[in-house]
Amino acid sequence: xxxxxxxxxxxxxxxxxxxxxxxxxxxxxxxxxxxxxxxxxxxxxxxxxxxxxxxxxxxxxxxxxxxxxxxxxxxxxxxxxxxxxxxxxxxxxxxxxxxxxxxxxxxxxxxxxxxxxxxxxxxxxxxxxxxxxxxxxxxxxxxxxxxxxxxx
Numbered sequence: 001x002x003x004x005x006x007x008x009x010x011x012x013x014x015x016x017x018x019x020x021x022x023x024x025x026x027x028x029x030x031x032x033x034x035x036x037x038x039x040x041x042x043x044x045x046x047x048x049x050x051x052x053x054x055x056x057x058x059x060x061x062x063x064x065x066x067x068x069x070x071x072x073x074x075x076x077x078x079x080x081x082x083x084x085x086x087x088x089x090x091x092x093x094x095x096x097x098x099x100x101x102x103x104x105x106x107x108x109x110x111x112x113x114x115x116x117x118x119x120x121x122x123x124x125x126x127x128x129x130x131x132x133x134x135x136x137x138x139x140x141x142x143x144x145x146x147x148x149x150x151x152x
Contacts, residue, residue: 009148013039034125060086102145
């Protein structure tokens with residue numbers, strides 16, 4: 001068993017259990033265990049890396065950082081936001097970059113997503129982990145860069 005992994009909140013907002021995310025893949029923890037954060041409505045926000053490591057996947061609406069022990073942490077900003085094709089998302093790092101935990105990786109203006117009726121609830125999951133293996137430490141609300149959950 002790998003050492004426990006602290007995962008920071010990539011955005012500030014209200015902590016949402018994965019079971020309450022309006023997407024069956026995340027709600028069913030099919031991609032991994034974790035938690036989600038819903039940012040304040042209609043306000044632009046920065047997204048920070050939840051762990052230190054290498055950015056192995058960088059899309060306008062989502063990214064994966066693999067930390068030192070090899071676990072990938074997916075941050076998915078909003079639900080169905082892939083349909084915006086990057087509108088409202090400004091990516092600040094590149095695939096292959098090394099980032100620190102808490103380092104800003106993108107800036108998001110949710111205006112287009114909200115106008116399209118998309119939820120900005122943002123799941124944060126450790127890929128390929130068993131359901132309910134994350135211990136959510138934050139209750140209520142969390143600031144970007146604060147501990148969101150610990151895995152293991």
